[in-house]
Ligand SMILES: Cc1cc2ncn([C@H]3O[C@H](COP(=O)(O)O)[C@@H](O)[C@H]3O)c2cc1C
């Protein structure tokens with residue numbers, strides 16, 4: 001509890017001085033005023049986050065938090081739980097979607113076992129994954145709480161500790177997730193914090209049909225009624241209807257904020273983690289960059305709640321950190337514009353407005 005308390009009470013906002021210095025320079029670049037639009041807004045944010053107008057963004061790490069979910073027993077996903085382990089092995093072998101897009105963006109992928117139900121000890125022993133396993137999957141929150149308060153706090157602190165462990169080799173973090181069934185706790189968390197009917201935050205996940213979607217909504221409505229999470233108590237929400245990888249993502253974001261490093265937030269699972277982090281420490285939203293608009297409508301509601309506008313809309317519904325990886329290219333582009341493009345006074349040619 002000490003690491004969590006220390007972290008949430010110490011997070012400061014962006015540097016206003018660096019934001020202003022970045023704006024002043026961007027105002028004078030050799031092009032029509034602010035003609036690169038949101039890429040320039042992004043450059044201002046990264047300067048404010050890092051406290052520098054020459055921010056380092058070369059070393060990028062996508063952290064894929066993995067965990068399983070007891071609520072798969074209620075038939076809320078198309079796929080079996082065993083796929084979580086198989087996908088983790090796929091990430092380690094470098095063959096999944098996130099591996100391809102991270103390679104293309106020049107980012108490392110680090111996989112964290114936050115609470116996978118299967119045995120990954122061989123990978124942990126070899127150092128192929130980071131082992132922060134809290135339990136072998138959550139309890140089915142259709143029949144009781146997902147985890148204890150103590151487990152929820154340990155999972156958040158594990159995420160914070162991962163950010164600290166990777167800080168020496170990371171300029172920019174990206175969040176990712178793997179866990180069959182995890183769109184369900186994500187939707188439940190978002191419905192609770194945003195005080196929305198769960199039907200407004202639920203989507204088809206990996207591809208449910210209409211009848212399966214109706215069942216998912218019914219299961220989650222009943223689960224929320226049974227658990228009655230308190231939206232003013234983020235640990236209560238996490239323990240009752242959350243997930244270990246979602247807690248890990250929230251912790252990673254809190255850690256990035258304390259380290260004053262940008263964290264690119266992926267799809268609905270990552271955004272549920274981000275909302276949890278925001279409820280614990282509202283200022284941490286200043287360190288988040290929303291990568292993309294997910295097909296899942298709950299993600300859009302959570303982003304709106306935090307006042308975040310996603311950079312991309314590519315109809316993604318994969319997770320793993322794939323949107324964050326694609327958005328890393330934009331982060332590097334934004335900083336390149338800030339640091340490499342000439343101002344009118346620096347340019348050798350004179351230009352009349
Ligand atoms: C092969 C495969 C790879 C994935 N990679 C990410 N997800 C994504 O889909 C799952 C969430 O959807 P739902 O809540 O409907 O189960 C999570 O594992 C998420 O990371 C995958 C899903 C599958 C099947």
Ligand SMILES: O=C(O)c1cccnc1
Pocket residue numbers: 183204205206266267268269294295296299316317318319320
């Ligand atoms: O928004 C996402 O990242 C997402 C959507 C559906 C399934 N898995 C992930």
